[in-house]
Amino acid sequence: MKALLITHDNQLQAEIAAQGAARMPPVTLVAVRSRLRDALERVLPENPALVIVDASGLAGDEAELLLRLAKLYPGATFMLLTRDQQQDLLIRAMRAGVREVLQLPLVHSAFHDAINRIADAANAGKLCDGKVLAFISCKGGSGATFLSTNFAYALASLADKKVILIDLHGQFGDATLYVSDQKPAMTLSDVCGQIARIDGAFLDSCLVHVTPGFGILAAADDPAQAVELKPEQMDVILRVARQHYDYVVLDVGRQIDAISLRALDNADAIYPVLQLALPDLRDGRRLLDIFRSLGYAIENTRLIVNRYEKGGRLRLQDVQASLGAEVMHTVPNDYVNVTDSVNQGVPVLQLSRASPVARSLSELVELVTARRVPEAKGLLTRLFGRAEAEQ
Numbered sequence: 001m002k003a004l005l006i007t008h009d010n011q012l013q014a015e016i017a018a019q020g021a022a023r024m025p026p027v028t029l030v031a032v033r034s035r036l037r038d039a040l041e042r043v044l045p046e047n048p049a050l051v052i053v054d055a056s057g058l059a060g061d062e063a064e065l066l067l068r069l070a071k072l073y074p075g076a077t078f079m080l081l082t083r084d085q086q087q088d089l090l091i092r093a094m095r096a097g098v099r100e101v102l103q104l105p106l107v108h109s110a111f112h113d114a115i116n117r118i119a120d121a122a123n124a125g126k127l128c129d130g131k132v133l134a135f136i137s138c139k140g141g142s143g144a145t146f147l148s149t150n151f152a153y154a155l156a157s158l159a160d161k162k163v164i165l166i167d168l169h170g171q172f173g174d175a176t177l178y179v180s181d182q183k184p185a186m187t188l189s190d191v192c193g194q195i196a197r198i199d200g201a202f203l204d205s206c207l208v209h210v211t212p213g214f215g216i217l218a219a220a221d222d223p224a225q226a227v228e229l230k231p232e233q234m235d236v237i238l239r240v241a242r243q244h245y246d247y248v249v250l251d252v253g254r255q256i257d258a259i260s261l262r263a264l265d266n267a268d269a270i271y272p273v274l275q276l277a278l279p280d281l282r283d284g285r286r287l288l289d290i291f292r293s294l295g296y297a298i299e300n301t302r303l304i305v306n307r308y309e310k311g312g313r314l315r316l317q318d319v320q321a322s323l324g325a326e327v328m329h330t331v332p333n334d335y336v337n338v339t340d341s342v343n344q345g346v347p348v349l350q351l352s353r354a355s356p357v358a359r360s361l362s363e364l365v366e367l368v369t370a371r372r373v374p375e376a377k378g379l380l381t382r383l384f385g386r387a388e389a390e391q
């Protein structure tokens with residue numbers, strides 16, 4: 001954080017410089033001015049994030065200068081250091097938008113607390129409000145892992161979104177292998193094991209980065225470790241993931257357990273993946289019954305029919321009628337392209353962009369992102385009849 005310090009007290013300057021430098025990331029004094037008037041006359045070329053004003057000995061009329069300085073650096077947070085109760089000055093300072101007032105002599109812990117508050121406020125503006133989208137296969141092998149990994153890749157590369165995929169397969173998690181040849185250094189259970197450390201940077205460092213905008217948190221591949229995962233840890237991981245990614249895609253697998261349930265509880269939308277076959281329909285119905293009994297809103301459950309071929313005995317209407325949920329999308333059966341992609345561990349969109357399955361994934365990206373129309377655009381689209389519910 002770049003800071004401008006206004007003080008004529010050399011000792012205070014050294015103290016703040018040392019305390020600031022010891023922080024991670026540091027608070028760097030880019031300039032020091034001895035008086036407010038001096039700061040107004042010698043304007044910095046770049047806006048500082050923080051302006052620290054030593055107000056001890058500040059005359060009453062100088063408070064107006066504070067207001068002018070605040071206008072000069074509108075993006076900066078102001079911190080005032082006062083030696084005695086300067087009531088009148090404090091009121092004027094607050095009018096000038098000073099956010100933090102600290103007593104002198106400087107109490108270091110109070111200084112760091114104030115910097116933490118300022119950093120948190122700055123970060124809060126930058127945090128994402130990511131959506132959690134859960135893919136779950138109605139029956140083993142329906143294609144949830146292929147679709148979730150390739151959809152997440154498409155979302156990052158076509159819609160330019162920041163995407164994280166979390167592989168929740170309790171055992172035999174293999175999501176990374178579908179789109180990457182890198183071996184994961186860290187897994188979901190490693191993150192849970194160090195949950196106290198978690199923040200955006202730590203989470204990102206645990207991912208297999210497929211592209212700069214898309215990373216995968218691999219499943220716990222050691223079943224003994226998987227036992228240690230706790231549902232509360234899932235809440236924390238998803239909260240942090242939402243703050244740092246536009247989309248959090250979950251490959252839930254097939255098993256319903258305490259961890260996957262907690263993940264589903266957190267999901268904004270659930271995409272059960274099934275194929276047009278009776279066993280899939282049967283298992284799909286069971287799954288949706290569970291969702292209903294858990295009180296999940298049916299409109300947030302959107303079916304994806306995978307390996308779809310027109311003209312079969314079972315039709316999409318049958319699926320909707322039998323499961324009581326909307327079929328949001330169909331993905332064509334595209335054996336050659338999908339098998340090539342899965343065998344090579346290269347996203348199908350990268351390997352064969354014009355293939356039917358790649359085109360279908362692009363459409364899915366459009367469908368999902370179109371549902372997140374910002375308010376202003378929402379009105380226009382509503383007027384033209386294309387409005388869709390916010391996810």
Ligand SMILES: Nc1ncnc2c1ncn2[C@@H]1O[C@H](COP(=O)(O)OP(=O)(O)OP(=O)(O)O)[C@@H](O)[C@H]1O
Nearest residue numbers: 137140141142143144145146307332333334335338
């Ligand atoms: N649209 C498709 N066209 C052709 N083949 C497909 C398609 N989707 C998936 N497959 C094939 O189906 C296989 C199983 O898919 P996948 O591993 O994604 O299923 P899953 O639902 O994750 O299974 P599990 O329940 O074991 O986790 C893949 O290896 C892939 O070859």
Ligand SMILES: [Mg+2]
Nearest residue numbers: 144145146253
């Ligand atoms: Mg799978």
